[in-house]
Amino acid sequence: QVQLQExxxxxxxxxxxxxxxxxxxxxxxxxxxxxxxIRQPPGKGLEWIGSISQSGSTxxxxxxxxxxxxxxxxxxxxxxxxxxxxxAADTAVYYCSRRKSIVTKVWFDxxxxxxxxxxxx
Amino acid sequence: xxxxxxxxxxxxxxxxxxxxxTCRASQSISNYLNWYQQKPGKAPKLLIYxxxxxxxxxxxxxxxxxxxxxxxxxxSSLQPxxxxxxxxxxxxxxxxxxxxxxxxxxx
Numbered sequence: 001q002v003q004l005q006e007x008x009x010x011x012x013x014x015x016x017x018x019x020x021x022x023x024x025x026x027x028x029x030x031x032x033x034x035x036x037x038i039r040q041p042p043g044k045g046l047e048w049i050g051s052i053s054q055s056g057s058t059x060x061x062x063x064x065x066x067x068x069x070x071x072x073x074x075x076x077x078x079x080x081x082x083x084x085x086x087x088a089a090d091t092a093v094y095y096c097s098r099r100k101s102i103v104t105k106v107w108f109d110x111x112x113x114x115x116x117x118x119x120x121x
Numbered sequence: 122x123x124x125x126x127x128x129x130x131x132x133x134x135x136x137x138x139x140x141x142x143t144c145r146a147s148q149s150i151s152n153y154l155n156w157y158q159q160k161p162g163k164a165p166k167l168l169i170y171x172x173x174x175x176x177x178x179x180x181x182x183x184x185x186x187x188x189x190x191x192x193x194x195x196x197s198s199l200q201p202x203x204x205x206x207x208x209x210x211x212x213x214x215x216x217x218x219x220x221x222x223x224x225x226x227x228x
Binding site for chain 2: 044045046047048059061062063095100101102104105106107108110111112113114
């Protein structure tokens with residue numbers, strides 16, 4: 001059974017860089033699939049941030065692209081998110097997820113439990 | 122970006138009711154549409170993928186339909202554990218986008 005777990009600081013200061021790691025268990029990232037980050041501001045809807053393949057190919061939401069970096073470490077079975085120059089608008093629960101697909105039809109399953117990151121001084 | 126609009130935003134219903142939630146896309150997305158259930162403080166859980174395919178382990182009282190721009194999620198007979206927020210998501214184009222969510226509450 002594939003499980004994902006986010007980790008990282010719960011509080012980040014404005015203008016600094018948010019860094020999160022997703023540790024995958026029950027499946028080897030190097031075996032395939034894309035791995036995604038999705039966030040949810042408090043009381044709001046879900047926003048797709050971006051994704052990475054096991055080989056390191058990345059896709060980002062254009063609205064965040066200038067500030068986002070997603071990387072993968074297959075030796076640790078982890079992938080990571082960095083979001084620079086954060087503001088209060090980046091306060092959200094951040095989820096990692098595995099992307100599944102049939103041809104180009106894509107869905108997210110499973111998801112990590114999520115981690116709340118608050119941007120505040 | 123493709124905008125996804127769910128209706129209603131909130132809904133009150135009773136155990137045993139049949140409930141339908143609608144999701145409309147701002148352009149045609151064929152059947153590139155998924156549904157998720159989210160309970161308070163928990164991560165979303167996949168219910169339906171490609172508009173009508175039931176995820177393994179999801180009860181058969183959940184069903185999805187639609188194509189093009191209009192989609193529905195139907196719960197045939199509400200159970201106590203179904204009270205949650207439901208999200209639709211399109212994968213026709215990146216960036217993948219979600220609806221704003223429908224909060225299903227107990228009447």
